[in-house]
Amino acid sequence: MAAIAGRTYPAVKIEIDSGRVAEFARAIGSDPADGVPPTYAAVYSLGLTAPHLFGDEDAAVDFARLLHAEQEFEWERQPEVGETVVSRGRVASDVSRRGMRFVTFETDTTDEKGATLCRSRALFVIRQEVRPARAPARS
Amino acid sequence: MTERRITFTREQIAAYAEASGDHNPIHLDDEFARSAGLPGVIAHGMLQMGIAATVAAEAAGGPDHLRRLFVRFAGMVEPGDTVTFRAEPNGPNKLGLSALNQRGEAVLTKAVAEYDGHPLPSGERDQGRGA
Numbered sequence: 001m002a003a004i005a006g007r008t009y010p011a012v013k014i015e016i017d018s019g020r021v022a023e024f025a026r027a028i029g030s031d032p033a034d035g036v037p038p039t040y041a042a043v044y045s046l047g048l049t050a051p052h053l054f055g056d057e058d059a060a061v062d063f064a065r066l067l068h069a070e071q072e073f074e075w076e077r078q079p080e081v082g083e084t085v086v087s088r089g090r091v092a093s094d095v096s097r098r099g100m101r102f103v104t105f106e107t108d109t110t111d112e113k114g115a116t117l118c119r120s121r122a123l124f125v126i127r128q129e130v131r132p133a134r135a136p137a138r139s
Numbered sequence: 140m141t142e143r144r145i146t147f148t149r150e151q152i153a154a155y156a157e158a159s160g161d162h163n164p165i166h167l168d169d170e171f172a173r174s175a176g177l178p179g180v181i182a183h184g185m186l187q188m189g190i191a192a193t194v195a196a197e198a199a200g201g202p203d204h205l206r207r208l209f210v211r212f213a214g215m216v217e218p219g220d221t222v223t224f225r226a227e228p229n230g231p232n233k234l235g236l237s238a239l240n241q242r243g244e245a246v247l248t249k250a251v252a253e254y255d256g257h258p259l260p261s262g263e264r265d266q267g268r269g270a
Contacts, residue, residue, distance in 0.1 A: 028189035
């Protein structure tokens with residue numbers, strides 16, 4: 001399995017949509033009137049860029065063996081409804097030990113003027129396949 | 140101390156999948172979840188973090204004040220589990236966050252929030268209201 005530390009993925013734009021923000025707020029039991037929930041970053045930051053990692057054939061991330069182990073967000077400010085933000089993902093580290101692979105995936109989100117809005121750091125743990133001595137018999 | 144107690148349901152987990160766009164079948168499909176070695180569907184860690192963040196935002200004086208959040212997803216949350224989320228002052232502009240299930244097990248660990256501004260700790264606010 002290739003370690004892919006240092007890999008960067010293309011920038012993706014998203015508008016902070018009022019309807020989707022309200023749906024997200026209700027889903028976490030928050031009041032939509034309170035504005036954009038902080039972890040809406042799961043949508044405009046991590047959620048926008050993680051598909052690049054999961055869809056990267058070289059990354060070879062098996063969804064069924066993936067655990068989201070840690071998550072950190074840092075904000076310069078919270079985004080406003082109606083603004084467009086840009087998120088870029090990168091693999092900060094990718095190390096394997098004792099049958100586990102640890103991928104630190106970072107996403108920087110900026111506003112339309114290029115000012116930093118949010119930084120996301122996700123730690124994914126992927127349980128590596130233990131190769132059987134023989135292929136299992138198929139019925 | 141700010142606190143919220145939530146009993147997770149399949150409906151809430153499905154609503155979060157829809158709203159967040161995270162359609163990983165371990166949250167939606169029992170059979171798939173079991174094939175992945177889980178007891179059945181589990182809640183998204185990000186749903187737990189979302190609720191913890193709501194509690195943290197309330198303690199910080201509003202979501203705009205939050206500057207940093209960190210959590211470690213330490214335990215699975217299944218439909219029917221009741222989790223108590225708490226935020227408590229932990230130093231200047233810092234909150235310690237906890238999330239304990241009905242068995243007293245931590246489902247989030249090392250969870251912290253940082254915020255700007257200097258709102259009164261919720262304990263002092265509560266005393267103020269009672270006076």
